[in-house]
Amino acid sequence: MTGWFSFLHGEATAGDVLALERVETVLRDAGQAYDVVWSPGFRADGTHFEDIDPAAYTHLVFVCGPxxxxxxxxxxxxxxxxxxxxxxxxxxxxxxxxxxxxHHVLARDAPTAEPTTDLAARAPAPTAPPVVGVILTHGQREYGGRRRHAEVAEAVTGWLGGKDCARLELETRLDTRDWRLCATPAQLETVLARLDLVVTDRLHGLVLALRAGVPALAVDPVAGGAKVTAQARACGWPALVAAAKLGPGTPGRTGEPGTRELERWWAWCLGDDGREAARRTGAAFRADGVADAADGLAEALGIR
Incomplete structure (x- = not known):
């Protein structure tokens, strides 16, 4: 079983892999044994062209693509x-x-033939993984030598790369000229409300997720803790990891202290307790159930 996902200089698209799964279903139902060849650039631990002896096979099936x-x-x-x-x-x-x-071409489209439905359309339905928004910052120069932003981003993204989840990179910065960014807070909140979890090292990543009733796994990127830690405390939100927990060995390394901490809060956020806590916090925000700095503004302005 081969396809463009098999070539070193090819690519594996979601459609290609779903098409492969559709063909695998047909072969399994027919009781036919097979091997799948993967590009080493996509699945380093898979079977590659250089690993196999062509003489060991009687048939080759090429799936999907041109x-x-x-x-x-x-x-x-x-x-x-x-x-x-x-x-x-x-x-x-x-x-x-x-x-x-x-020897045989079963095409989905050809110049002189009626097109057929792509194989991906009838692939087995997968188990849906959680949808996770990722909101990270590489700025905040005001913290000087306490900044651990690069280390935190490397650790978090390295760890997330090994998680079975649908990752969506998001930005809290608004821009009316860049179509890739939200132009209004309402647009961003609409996206956040559709997520299962937000992973963030930004204060507003934490607050906006909770405002939408979505759990946030927050990491404070400043040594000793700063505004992310303070805000988690103000919101009564427990899913917080300190920068010091995420050492150089954290990315993707099972058993590392930082990975264990991330995994613990990941499970809590996606469990019933985390989801309910996020819903309660968001409801409290909307009901004016928490205090904020604006409560003292009228007095500061001398307004009675």
Whole structure:
């Protein structure tokens, strides 16, 4: 089983991998054994072209993407003794060696054929992972030598890279000229409300998540704690990790103290207790159930 996800200089798209899963279902239902070849750039621990002996196989199936180009032609030469089948592919040039090298072509679209539904459409339905917003800052120069922002970002993103979750990088900065950023607070709050969790080292990442009733796993990027820690305390929010907990060994390393701390609060935030705590905190914000600095403004202005 091969595809563009198999080539060193190819790529693995979500659609390609779902198409593969659809074909795997067909083969398993037919009781057919198979191996999947992965690019070492995508799955370093998978089976790669250089690991296999072509003589051990009788058939080669190429899944999804365009049947086109030098890499596909080279695959034909290497597996010349195999019956080669393309399934769910796009045909750009029917006369190219990449296409004519297949014994059977089950195309999704071709110049002279009626198109068929892409394989990804009928792939097995996956178990949905949590949707996690990631709000990090690399600024805050005012903290000088206490800044641990780079170390925190490296640790958090390295750890998140190994989590089974749908990650969404977000920015609290508003911009009316950049389509990639929200232009109003309401736009950002609408996004936050649809998340399962926010991971952040920003004060407003914490506050806005809780305002939306969404749990926040907050990391204070300042040595000794600063405004993120203070705000977590003011909100009564426990899911806080200090920068000192995230040492150089943290990213992706199971058992490291920083990883254990992140994992503990991850589980709490996504559990019933964390979700309920976030809902209660957000409701208290909306009901004016907490005090803030503006409560003293009228007196400071001499307004009675």
């Amino acid at each position: 049947a086109h180009g030098r890499q596909v032609e080279e695959m034909h030469r290497r597996f010349a003794h195999c019956v080669r089948i393309a399934v769910g592919v796009s045909i750009v040039d029917p006369d190219s060696a990449a296409v004519t090298g297949f």
